[in-house]
Each structure stands twice: as structure tokens, then as C-alpha cells.
Amino acid sequence: MSELVIYGAGGFAREVAQLVRDLARVGTPITLAGFLSDDPAAHGTAVAGLPVLGGSEFLEAQSGRYDVAIAVGSPGVKRRLAAHARVHARSCPSLVHPTVVTSPSVTLGSGTIVCAGSILSVDIEVGEFVTVNLACTVSHDSRLGDYVTLAPSVNVAGNVRVAVGTDVGIGSRIIQGQRLGHWSIIGAGAVVTTDIPDNCTAVGVPARPIKFREPEWQLKQCL
Numbered sequence: 001m002s003e004l005v006i007y008g009a010g011g012f013a014r015e016v017a018q019l020v021r022d023l024a025r026v027g028t029p030i031t032l033a034g035f036l037s038d039d040p041a042a043h044g045t046a047v048a049g050l051p052v053l054g055g056s057e058f059l060e061a062q063s064g065r066y067d068v069a070i071a072v073g074s075p076g077v078k079r080r081l082a083a084h085a086r087v088h089a090r091s092c093p094s095l096v097h098p099t100v101v102t103s104p105s106v107t108l109g110s111g112t113i114v115c116a117g118s119i120l121s122v123d124i125e126v127g128e129f130v131t132v133n134l135a136c137t138v139s140h141d142s143r144l145g146d147y148v149t150l151a152p153s154v155n156v157a158g159n160v161r162v163a164v165g166t167d168v169g170i171g172s173r174i175i176q177g178q179r180l181g182h183w184s185i186i187g188a189g190a191v192v193t194t195d196i197p198d199n200c201t202a203v204g205v206p207a208r209p210i211k212f213r214e215p216e217w218q219l220k221q222c223l
Contacts, residue, residue: 002030002093005059007081008071009037009047015134016071016113017048019097026098033066056084063088069095070111070129075147075165075183076218082111082129082147092129109146127164139176151188163198165218172207183218 004020006013013035020032035047038055045052059068068089070081085092092111096102101119109128114120117135124138127146132138134152142156145164150156154168157176162168166180169188174180179195186192187203196202201211 002067002091003033003065004030004067004069004093005033005036005053006069006071007036007059007085009035009039009042009052010072012073012131012133013071014048015115016069016095017050019095019113019115020069022098022116023095030067036068059084059088064090067091067093068111069093069113071113073131073149073151073167075149075167076220078129078131078147078149079165079218085111115152145182183213 006016017032020030024030032050034051034053036055036058037052042052043054066089068085070078070085072078094108094110094112096114097116099116100114103122105122106120106124108126109130111129112126114132115134118132120138121140123141126144129147130144131149133150136150136154138156139158141158142160144162147165148162149167151168151170153171155173157174159177160174161179163180163182165183168186169190171188172186172190174192178192181196181198183199184196185201186207187201190203190207191205193206197209199213199215199217200209202209
């Protein structure tokens with residue numbers, strides 16, 4: 001049986017813990033050991049009835065023992081934690097809630113989390129450590145790059161490309177065939193009707209860039 005720790009100790013981590021419990025309830029051979037946090041003040045506390053076991057040092061000391069799920073929203077933080085987890089985790093499984101509707105032609109990379117009520121239709125490629133939050137839809141022939149985060153109730157139409165590290169805000173809609181650039185941010189409720197450049201923030205209906213960042217800006221993010 002897989003023994004899993006969740007990296008993160010906030011609200012989304014609690015939601016992922018419930019996802020894991022729901023998987024166990026339908027017969028998936030998985031058990032949840034606890035949480036990890038890089039905040040020393042959280043160590044020894046409890047989240048959702050389970051201990052915060054430690055941070056990166058705990059994972060190093062237990063190298064190869066635990067499967068790891070990364071339950072943080074920030075794509076930049078996910079990338080940093082994933083680099084550490086790849087070295088010290090037993091594996092980084094993809095976790096898909098039992099209520100998710102999908103098809104055999106959908107491929108998921110390691111570490112990806114797909115939350116309750118989401119629909120991924122056909123011929124979709126999802127990269128590593130992607131977050132598809134509650135009640136999202138992803139339509140045919142779309143591609144989500146590594147570390148992408150879709151907040152709750154995001155709708156991705158067919159033949160869309162969401163590049164590595166893009167963060168798509170709650171309730172946003174991406175119209176058929178659009179391309180979202182690397183490490184961009186789409187504001188809550190935006191409607192993307194044209195391609196979005198790399199390293200920018202775009203908001204509104206229709207979405208327009210309002211801010212640009214230097215390349216590699218996400219490397220400065222921290223928990």
C-alpha cells in the first residue's frame with residue numbers, strides 16, 4: 001500500500017487530503033501519513049487530523065520511503081518543491097478524484113492533481129505537477145504544460161495550449177485554439193480570446209496584458 005505525505009499545510013492541502021481519503025474509500029491502495037511544511041512553526045501541529053511531520057529535512061531523512069503530493073497553488077513554488085521531491089520521494093503519483101470524468105486518451109504527468117467534479121474529455125495531454133482544481137473543464141486536444149495551475153471552475157476549450165507554469169484564476173474561460181505563454185497569470189473571471197505572451201499578467205473580458213515580468217521571475221517565489 002502506498003504511504004503518502006502532502007507537501008503543503010494550507011486549505012488546498014486539506015482538500016487534497018480529502019481527495020486521498022475519497023480514493024481510499026473506493027478501494028485505491030493508499031494511506032495518508034501526514035503533511036510537510038517549510039514553516040518551522042507548523043511542525044508538530046495537526047492539519048485535518050494528521051501531523052505536520054516536518055519540512056524538506058524530514059523528506060531527506062526519510063528518502064525513498066514516502067510518495068509525495070505537492071498541494072500548493074503557486075506554479076513557481078510547485079517547481080521548487082518538485083525538484084526536491086524527485087530526489088527524495090518514493091514517487092510522485094498523479095491523484096484523480098473518483099468523481100472526475102475523463103477518457104483513456106487523456107494522459108497525466110507525475111505529480112498532477114485533478115480535483116472533484118472536473119471533466120477532461122478526449123485527446124488531452126497534461127504535464128507534470130499540474131493542478132486542475134474543483135469543477136474545471138478541459139476540452140479535446142488541449143495541452144497543459146508542467147506546473148500549470150487551474151483554479152476552481154476554469155473552462156478550457158478545445159485545442160488550447162497552456163504553457164509551462166501558467167496560473168489561471170478562478171472562473172476564467174479560455175476560448176478555442178488560444179495559446180497562453182510560459183509563466184503567465186490569468187486573472188480571476190478573465191475570458192481569453194487571443195494568445196497571451198510569456199511572463200505577463202492578463203485580466204478582463206476580453207483578457208488583456210497589464211503587466212510584464214522579466215524571464216525567470218518565478219524563481220524568486222517562496223512559500
